[in-house]
Amino acid sequence: MHEMSIALAVVDQIGDAARSGGHEAVETVVLRVGELAGVVPDAxxxxxxxxxxxxxxxxxxxxxxxxxxxxxxxxxxxEWATGLPPHLCCPACExxxxxxxxxxxxxxAEVRWAPGRRAAAHEEA
Known part of the structure; x- marks a missing residue:
């Protein structure tokens, strides 16, 4: 299941951003997922x-x-919507x-940090 490796990479990237920004908690993460990316959103x-x-x-x-x-x-x-399975031939000229x-x-696409106190190391900066 490659969704786990994707999830771990996202958590890693946001964890790094939290540390460098002095954030202590995350409320929400918004991911843009293309229908052709081969990712199952529920998984x-x-x-x-x-x-x-x-x-x-x-x-x-x-x-x-x-x-x-x-x-x-x-x-x-x-231009056309490919749908799933993807239709990759032009509907006009084939x-x-x-x-x-x-x-x-x-x-x-977005990270919403939890409101509250930032980490002490960044309060003095």
């Missing part, structure tokens, strides 16, 4: 909860923001997609 949420144990993210909520897959056709300049415009994203 990712489950893994995220496990990965957060005993970290500054313990108790944090993971929200996923879906990003639909979109492709474009170079010859006719059309030519192959020249590329994906969206749908492969997997990124941290």
């Amino acid at each position: 990712l949420r489950f893994c995220f909860e496990l990965a957060c144990e005993d970290t500054v993210l313990a108790g944090a909520v993971l929200l996923t923001e879906p990003v639909p897959g979109r492709a474009h056709c170079a010859p006719c300049a059309r 030519g192959p997609a020249a590329g994906l415009l969206s749908g492969r994203e997997l990124e941290i």
